[in-house]
Amino acid sequence: MQRKQFTLGDVVQMKKAHPCGTNAWKVIRMGMDVRIKCTGCEHSVMIPRLEFERKMKKVLIHAEGTPEE
Template sequence: MQRKEFALGDIVEMKKVHPCGTNAWKVIRMGMDIRIKCTGCGHSVLLPRSRFEKRLKKVHPNKSES
């Protein structure tokens, strides 16, 4: 399985929907851990990189940084 590329500020889609009903998250911190923020309710979650990559479904690149 190919590793998905993502960057700071990208909108990512996770496998499971957030309880608020949104499936889109913004990457706000990268490193050993990844912090993502729900675009619906603003809740942020810190996940280890391995768990984040396992749960990642799709990446929507940030157009402004290209």
């Protein structure tokens, strides 16, 4: 299984939507845990990296600003 590549500042799509209705999250901290911030309501959540990689669907916008094809 290929690991999904993400970096600090990327906007990612998660498998489940946030209660505010948005499904896009910005990666704001990386390490053993990953902190992500909802792009809709600005709520931030810290989750273990392995759980994050399981729940992440795809990268919507790379940190450089180029959308993924």
